[in-house]
Amino acid sequence: MHPGAAAVPPTPSPLPETGGEPPVPTARPAAEAAVAERATAEATAAGPAAPGPASADGRLAPPSPARLGDVVPAPEHVAPDPAADFTLPADAAVRVSPDPAARDVAEQLAALLRPATGYPLPVADAPLPGDGLVLLLGGPTRTDADPAPAAALGAEGYRLDVTPDAVRITAATPAGLLHGVQTLRQLLPPAVESTTPVDGRWAVPGGTVVDRPRFPYRGAMLDVARHFFGVADVLRVIDHLSRYKLNHLHLHLTDDQGWRIAVDSRPRLATVGGATQVGGGPGGWYTASDYRRIVSYAARRHITVVPEIDLPGHTNAVLTAHPELAPGGVAPPPYTGIEVGFSYLDPADERVYALAADVLGEVAALTPGPWLHIGGDEALNLPADAYARFVERVQEIVAGTGKTVVGWHQIAPAAHLDGRVLQWWGAPAEDPAVVAEAVRRGARLILSPADRAYLDMRYTPETPIGHDWAGMIEVARAYDWDPGAHLAGVPADAVLGVEAPLWTEWVTSLAEVEFMLFPRLPALAELAWSPRRTHDWADFRERLAGHGPRWSAAGIGFHPSPEVPWPAARAGGERRPARPVPTQPDPVR
Numbered sequence: 001m002h003p004g005a006a007a008v009p010p011t012p013s014p015l016p017e018t019g020g021e022p023p024v025p026t027a028r029p030a031a032e033a034a035v036a037e038r039a040t041a042e043a044t045a046a047g048p049a050a051p052g053p054a055s056a057d058g059r060l061a062p063p064s065p066a067r068l069g070d071v072v073p074a075p076e077h078v079a080p081d082p083a084a085d086f087t088l089p090a091d092a093a094v095r096v097s098p099d100p101a102a103r104d105v106a107e108q109l110a111a112l113l114r115p116a117t118g119y120p121l122p123v124a125d126a127p128l129p130g131d132g133l134v135l136l137l138g139g140p141t142r143t144d145a146d147p148a149p150a151a152a153l154g155a156e157g158y159r160l161d162v163t164p165d166a167v168r169i170t171a172a173t174p175a176g177l178l179h180g181v182q183t184l185r186q187l188l189p190p191a192v193e194s195t196t197p198v199d200g201r202w203a204v205p206g207g208t209v210v211d212r213p214r215f216p217y218r219g220a221m222l223d224v225a226r227h228f229f230g231v232a233d234v235l236r237v238i239d240h241l242s243r244y245k246l247n248h249l250h251l252h253l254t255d256d257q258g259w260r261i262a263v264d265s266r267p268r269l270a271t272v273g274g275a276t277q278v279g280g281g282p283g284g285w286y287t288a289s290d291y292r293r294i295v296s297y298a299a300r301r302h303i304t305v306v307p308e309i310d311l312p313g314h315t316n317a318v319l320t321a322h323p324e325l326a327p328g329g330v331a332p333p334p335y336t337g338i339e340v341g342f343s344y345l346d347p348a349d350e351r352v353y354a355l356a357a358d359v360l361g362e363v364a365a366l367t368p369g370p371w372l373h374i375g376g377d378e379a380l381n382l383p384a385d386a387y388a389r390f391v392e393r394v395q396e397i398v399a400g401t402g403k404t405v406v407g408w409h410q411i412a413p414a415a416h417l418d419g420r421v422l423q424w425w426g427a428p429a430e431d432p433a434v435v436a437e438a439v440r441r442g443a444r445l446i447l448s449p450a451d452r453a454y455l456d457m458r459y460t461p462e463t464p465i466g467h468d469w470a471g472m473i474e475v476a477r478a479y480d481w482d483p484g485a486h487l488a489g490v491p492a493d494a495v496l497g498v499e500a501p502l503w504t505e506w507v508t509s510l511a512e513v514e515f516m517l518f519p520r521l522p523a524l525a526e527l528a529w530s531p532r533r534t535h536d537w538a539d540f541r542e543r544l545a546g547h548g549p550r551w552s553a554a555g556i557g558f559h560p561s562p563e564v565p566w567p568a569a570r571a572g573g574e575r576r577p578a579r580p581v582p583t584q585p586d587p588v589r
């Protein structure tokens with residue numbers, strides 16, 4: 001049973017309880033504090049980390065080329081040509097169509113490859129005729145017989161042609177080019193992730209990949225309210241999304257434990273409401289310029305930020321900042337526990353709509369993307385009717401900002417508003433009838449089923465951090481479902497996509513974020529991107545295994561799931577030392 005359906009919200013097990021009060025984690029369990037170290041150490045022990053034998057000067061040589069199909073998410077179409085392998089020459093250039101956004105993708109490609117190769121990789125505006133690395137926007141004139149003219153690749157598709165002379169990526173859009181770049185990155189040896197030069201042959205397997213996403217919305221959510229994560233951490237998470245062709249980052253910006261975005265018209269929301277977090281630490285919030293930095297870093301990676309202001313429940317932090325809205329006009333104490341469902345804004349108080357309009361107006365103005373998420377989950381102390389009327393008014397406020405409203409699926413009973421999107425987080429026991437009815441009225445769905453897609457669930461009972469109310473989610477469980485057929489009564493064409501939420505009651509650091517993301521994020525990314533016919537656990541686990549060495553080389557700690565056949569350390573190869581997890585994102589490219 002999930003919290004929303006529970007009469008009494010469940011208590012995550014190992015945290016101490018204080019009488020009848022919600023549990024308040026006073027200190028982090030020792031196991032939790034150790035998770036980052038363990039994640040990195042276990043990943044190293046699992047043996048995927050050695051990219052190749054050491055050369056005379058001690059640097060590591062990349063191994064032989066991957067296979068063309070060794071890509072996550074699985075591409076739509078792969079045609080290998082073993083006679084056409086490409087090797088990146090030291091004097092290669094990145095040639096790109098003369099378009100600023102395409103050029104930006106070319107700069108990102110060069111910046112990804114320079115540290116490990118040590119090559120200069122200049123970016124040049126001269127795509128045709130090209131050898132080396134070539135990015136073509138729109139592509140050359142194509143004949144009707146061409147199986148994949150750029151236009152058919154759609155808004156995010158790409159075509160990758162690897163021949164002995166060139167790697168050519170063609171797309172109708174810069175987003176498509178970037179997805180092609182991420183595929184190319186995976187086809188290079190794992191040592192390409194090294195931040196220092198590595199000797200060796202930078203080979204790419206020959207052939208053609210033609211690829212497009214199954215769903216337009218492919219996302220992950222980071223809860224920055226329960227524990228606050230600074231800008232650098234968020235940028236690094238954006239890099240992780242980009243690797244796996246995700247295109248939305250949902251930021252859960254407000255909750256009982258903290259309000260994380262400055263609002264000029266209501267400064268106390270951040271300064272008072274953002275002053276703490278789960279466990280009582282100092283919390284924090286994003287200034288408008290912090291938030292803009294996140295948005296623009298994401299935009300360069302063709303990732304749309306979806307801000308969430310959770311209303312009318314999960315609002316204890318609002319009430320600490322605005323006691324006039326609290327029962328009896330008395331501010332509640334800041335909340336540093338991990339219980340849910342107790343707080344709410346009073347739908348009968350007109351002042352809450354003024355606050356919602358101020359906040360949503362400012363957040364909309366800071367956000368270039370089309371979405372504005374209003375939460376709507378677990379207002380367990382409000383009568384259903386008052387809750388539905390509240391949601392209807394807030395939906396109208398969002399419409400007034402020009403954005404499309406998104407809400408957790410509890411908003412389903414509220415009246416339909418054009419374009420609205422519900423985010424399903426139910427577990428299998430929950431009856432989807434009300435959601436199916438909302439879909440019949442025109443709502444679209446993002447799927448985040450808690451028992452498959454919740455990245456805050458433990459992998460196994462031994463996982464040192466995480467909830468377990470939706471069960472254990474090992475990699476196969478995260479992978480083995482079909483978003484197109486998940487909910488009874490909801491047709492596949494109502495499904496906008498898939499999102500993997502990471503709630504952070506238990507997650508306190510970037511290392512812990514990565515431990516919970518990897519390897520499940522790539523599994524969910526594959527469900528969101530790849531055609532249904534490619535869905536195959538046995539094949540996926542083999543492809544995923546090859547990513548362990550990449551993550552290790554990139555300093556990403558991960559859960560070394562026993563379900564995945566991570567490559568053994570190469571005989572005679574050097575084991576790389578466990579690296580500290582970097583706190584910086586990829587250098588701005």
Ligand code: TNX
Binds near residue numbers: 003340
């Ligand atoms: C339910 S999912 C919640 C969150 C918790 C999460 C923990 C949803 C919309 N609400 O408030 O953080 O469970 O798994």
